[in-house]
Amino acid sequence: MSDLEKMKKSALLVNTSRGPIANEAELLEAGKRGLIRGIGLDVYGLEPLPSDSEWRSTKWGEEGRSSVVLTPHMGxxxxxxxxxxxxxxxxxxxxxxxxxxxxxxxxxxxx
Structure with missing residues (x-):
């Protein structure tokens, strides 16, 4: 069981620190599965976030997926x-x- 699976369904995960702090692949999967309520990111493993990234193309907040807010890293x-x-x-x-x-x-x- 991953750490994300241990979080409450109502949890929000916000990463504004460094992309690699959160395992981006696991976080993406958790969001697609709707394991937590929401995800906020302004840092990514690869910046700028590629235009073909699943983070950009997935319909977040629909069909059981987590809500997601993505912003450019402007620290x-x-x-x-x-x-x-x-x-x-x-x-x-x-x-x-x-x-x-x-x-x-x-x-x-x-x-």
Missing amino acids: YVEAEPITAWYEEQVENILRWQKGEALTTLFKDNGY
Whole structure:
């Protein structure tokens, strides 16, 4: 019997710490089986969460499945880095509008 199977059916599991703290495969299975009431995640074993992940494609909260809330891991959000991040985005938009090369490029990550 896994630790998740020992939890009350009304339990909520929230992981905002590190993806590997919870066994993601067991947690996914527990959610599909509706072993606990709900799951909240903002960290994953692979980030960003791939677009074809079962976490994204399963109809949570239906047909006996647990309710699930997924958010992007934004633990680094503090005034200075978030301001710089938004300034980079604005700069890239302005450069794109002028037909100039972008200063920040992101690899294809499935989005």
